């Protein structure tokens with residue numbers, strides 16, 4: 001029970017680089033905090049911005065050697081792959097339209113990649129990356145952050161062990177409120193999420209719907225086979241969907257429903273799921289991540305709490321603090337990073353090195369298909385096969 005706190009004796013450390021994450025960036029600082037918590041990664045290089053002065057400013061502030069602060073990610077890929085002590089992994093935290101090219105360059109150079117979601121904006125690009133990664137068996141992970149929560153993993157273990165009986169329905173919602181007051185209130189980091197040239201073909205769906213979709217597949221081990229989507233824009237002047245409702249069908253004919261929105265007042269970071277089985281249901285929500293509600297037929301509700309003796313044994317391996325000392329979002333991302341480190345330790349055998357499957361390039365590709373198929377389904381008002389044929 002010391003996933004992030006068992007720091008003595010230390011294990012192998014990895015030299016990491018970042019693309020994106022200069023002053024004012026949003027999510028890169030979370031990656032850096034998670035890396036510090038995980039205690040297996042050191043940032044030794046970076047191309048932190050499209051503006052060279054900002055790269056230098058961030059690199060200097062992060063104490064990076066001058067010759068490893070790069071003005072462009074192209075230069076970083078070229079130089080690092082020729083160094084006698086190259087980086088072990090690169091982390092890509094740029095806006096969505098700037099994922100493909102750095103992913104391609106670093107993969108081509110044989111350098112492992114951690115990329116944020118959605119993987120890319122275009123299915124062809126997604127295929128290209130998957131082909132390169134497969135050809136070279138290069139480590140590639142997508143940061144589906146919520147997979148790192150111990151009680152999400154506890155839920156997954158219970159679902160897969162059959163504690164709910166036969167799975168009959170799966171529901172997920174991811175609701176946020178930041179767009180509700182209108183586009184005029186947005187900072188730079190939020191505004192690009194409404195620009196199709198940067199965010200991609202979908203807004204709320206591609207940004208948070210991808211997390212929600214991945215969550216249902218992760219929890220159940222079942223793959224989506226068909227879907228029917230309605231994409232809506234309720235906030236004036238927003239350039240993409242800000243709300244979406246997607247009916248899903250999974251292997252075995254199991255039904256599901258996904259609801260995501262950027263414009264749902266009262267919802268701060270409202271990711272929540274419910275899995276309904278023939279014997280019991282299970283429910284979890286991100287804003288109270290330490291507990292899992294398990295409700296069997298005709299018996300008392302059970303509340304499982306992270307870190308206690310009735311967690312699934314494997315869950316305890318992913319936790320760090322005693323029950324009651326709250327773990328949260330940063331720890332969840334750090335748990336993912338701890339998995340990444342374990343996989344990187346395993347070299348060529350990285351795919352089978354972790355206790356839960358890594359969110360890999362194929363999960364990233366499915367997130368890209370999700371946007372593609374939902375756009376088409378919405379336009380045709382029709383159910384469509386998933387992934388597209």
Ligand SMILES: NC(=O)c1ccc[n+]([C@@H]2O[C@H](COP(=O)([O-])OP(=O)(O)OC[C@H]3O[C@@H](n4cnc5c(N)ncnc54)[C@H](O)[C@@H]3O)[C@@H](O)[C@H]2O)c1
Nearest residue numbers: 020021022025026027048049050093094096116117145189
């Ligand atoms: N996994 C999660 O839970 C999660 C959460 C938030 C964001 N994200 C994803 O993270 C990514 C970044 O989102 P954000 O909110 O941090 O965006 P942001 O706009 O705050 O930051 C983007 C960063 O990329 C830099 N950048 C832009 N062009 C560049 C280039 N050519 N070379 C190098 N750097 C460049 C910018 O200067 C900035 O530092 C997005 O893909 C987003 O979907 C994931």
